[in-house]
Amino acid sequence: MTCSDSRLDLGRTESVCPDCLARLPATRFAEGDTVFLEKTCPTHGTFTTVIWRGLDSYLRWGKAPRAQAVPPVCATPVRQGCPHDCGLCPDHRQQSCCVLLEVTSRCNLACPVCFAAARRDGADAGLDDIGRWLDTLAEAGGHVHIQLSGGEPTVRDDLPEVVALIRRRGFDFVQLNTNGLRIAREPAYLDALARAGLDCVFLQFDGVTDEVYRRLRGAALLRVKRQAIAACGEAGIGVVLVPTLVPGVNTRQIGAIVDFAVAEMPTVRAVHFQPVSYFGRTPVPPADPARITLPEVMAALVAHGGGTIRMADFIPGSAENPYCSFSARFTLGADGRLRAMREEASGCCATPPRRTCCGTPERPSPEVDRARRYVAGQWKQPGAPAPVAGLEAFDAFLGGRQRTLGISAMAFQDAWTLDVERLRQCHIHVVAPDRRVIPFCAYNLTNRQGRSLYRPAGD
Numbered sequence: 019m020t021c022s023d024s025r026l027d028l029g030r031t032e033s034v035c036p037d038c039l040a041r042l043p044a045t046r047f048a049e050g051d052t053v054f055l056e057k058t059c060p061t062h063g064t065f066t067t068v069i070w071r072g073l074d075s076y077l078r079w080g081k082a083p084r085a086q087a088v089p090p091v092c093a094t095p096v097r098q099g100c101p102h103d104c105g106l107c108p109d110h111r112q113q114s115c116c117v118l119l120e121v122t123s124r125c126n127l128a129c130p131v132c133f134a135a136a137r138r139d140g141a142d143a144g145l146d147d148i149g150r151w152l153d154t155l156a157e158a159g160g161h162v163h164i165q166l167s168g169g170e171p172t173v174r175d176d177l178p179e180v181v182a183l184i185r186r187r188g189f190d191f192v193q194l195n196t197n198g199l200r201i202a203r204e205p206a207y208l209d210a211l212a213r214a215g216l217d218c219v220f221l222q223f224d225g226v227t228d229e230v231y232r233r234l235r236g237a238a239l240l241r242v243k244r245q246a247i248a249a250c251g252e253a254g255i256g257v258v259l260v261p262t263l264v265p266g267v268n269t270r271q272i273g274a275i276v277d278f279a280v281a282e283m284p285t286v287r288a289v290h291f292q293p294v295s296y297f298g299r300t301p302v303p304p305a306d307p308a309r310i311t312l313p314e315v316m317a318a319l320v321a322h323g324g325g326t327i328r329m330a331d332f333i334p335g336s337a338e339n340p341y342c343s344f345s346a347r348f349t350l351g352a353d354g355r356l357r358a359m360r361e362e363a364s365g366c367c368a369t370p371p372r373r374t375c376c377g378t379p380e381r382p383s384p385e386v387d388r389a390r391r392y393v394a395g396q397w398k399q400p401g402a403p404a405p406v407a408g409l410e411a412f413d414a415f416l417g418g419r420q421r422t423l424g425i426s427a428m429a430f431q432d433a434w435t436l437d438v439e440r441l442r443q444c445h446i447h448v449v450a451p452d453r454r455v456i457p458f459c460a461y462n463l464t465n466r467q468g469r470s471l472y473r474p475a476g477d
Contacts, residue, residue, distance in 0.1 A: 273322030
């Protein structure tokens with residue numbers, strides 16, 4: 019780390035050109051309190067993009083352990099270098115925790131902001147194809163968490179059959195990524211998903227006013243979101259609210275979204291913020307004011323907490339790169355205010371596990387196992403486990419879970435912000451139609467004209 023004039027050098031990495039997606043050397047540096055990523059393409063010039071606002075927290079989070087574990091199966095060789103060899107390749111440094119199955123490219127909305135560039139006329143993956151994807155995952159390291167995604171998965175009438183298929187194959191946590199329209203309007207459909215074994219609904223939830231939804235989703239949807247949450251409560255399915263944060267649109271509602279979640283506990287189990295990333299066609303490069311970074315989200319939560327939430331309550335993920343995410347778990351006190359639960363870091367987080375050759379690592383790695391258990395424990399709606407220490411202890415346990423709310427965020431990377439060091443530690447993956455397992459940010463990565471490295475043409 020060196021300092022030149024007002025510029026503080028924070029290290030080297032690699033990235034891509036937003037125009038041609040060529041692999042490039044990149045530099046992280048700070049000016050004042052802001053951290054940037056900079057790279058120069060010989061053809062398309064220099065790109066400098068904000069990645070973190072808050073130098074103190076950047077340096078502090080950089081000291082977090084960086085756990086690494088080779089995927090059990092590496093399906094593609096290293097030829098061009100990350101991010102061009104995903105499949106996964108031997109250079110990848112973390113195993114799968116949550117894997118997305120894009121079961122359709124159809125959607126019942128036309129959102130201006132969409133990772134998948136979904137559309138109303140698309141195609142569904144066949145049950146046989148989905149079965150082969152599950153075979154790939156089972157062969158490549160066991161029973162990861164499955165997220166059904168798209169498009170909008172609920173446009174499929176046979177989605178309960180898909181959930182049942184996943185359960186029959188032995189995968190023990192299934193979540194649905196949805197805008198909530200169909201589950202709000204068709205309780206019988208949601209009941210069928212619950213009976214098939216659905217654990218959790220990952221609900222697109224961008225704010226507490228219809229104006230936010232009009233701008234981000236093209237329609238007034240707040241009433242529908244409320245109906246979807248109520249329906250999940252009736253069906254016994256936990257809900258995670260997932261706001262895409264866009265400066266100038268809904269970043270001032272961060273605290274109000276948390277208040278909404280508190281009012282809907284215990285059906286709402288968590289809030290998972292996602293700062294906007296610029297995938298798809300982006301002819302004009304996004305300006306720095308169009309981005310919100312993780313420490314700004316944490317600062318907004320601290321300010322809203324009025325003294326009961328502290329920056330120290332938030333911790334980086336133990337499996338992924340520390341700059342990818344934060345999380346915290348809170349209990350709701352009798353005064354209606356949130357207070358942090360003190361999470362004990364697992365012993366394996368202090369020392370990264372030994373790297374081994376593909377085919378012989380621990381299954382799963384300790385950090386991935388901990389991440390899976392955290393999600394399953396927090397995101398499911400509280401059930402009724404058998405009491406083990408008398409009725410009073412059982413009541414206390416169940417009551418405690420009903421008063422618990424998770425708050426987290428994940429910063430997905432686009433062509434401007436991509437840091438190969440972060441990408442190699444990604445543990446959220448997508449099964450491509452050809453059965454390759456690809457990190458989420460690599461799968462969705464596009465250049466300014468919308469060309470993708472991995473997403474099939476037309477999706």
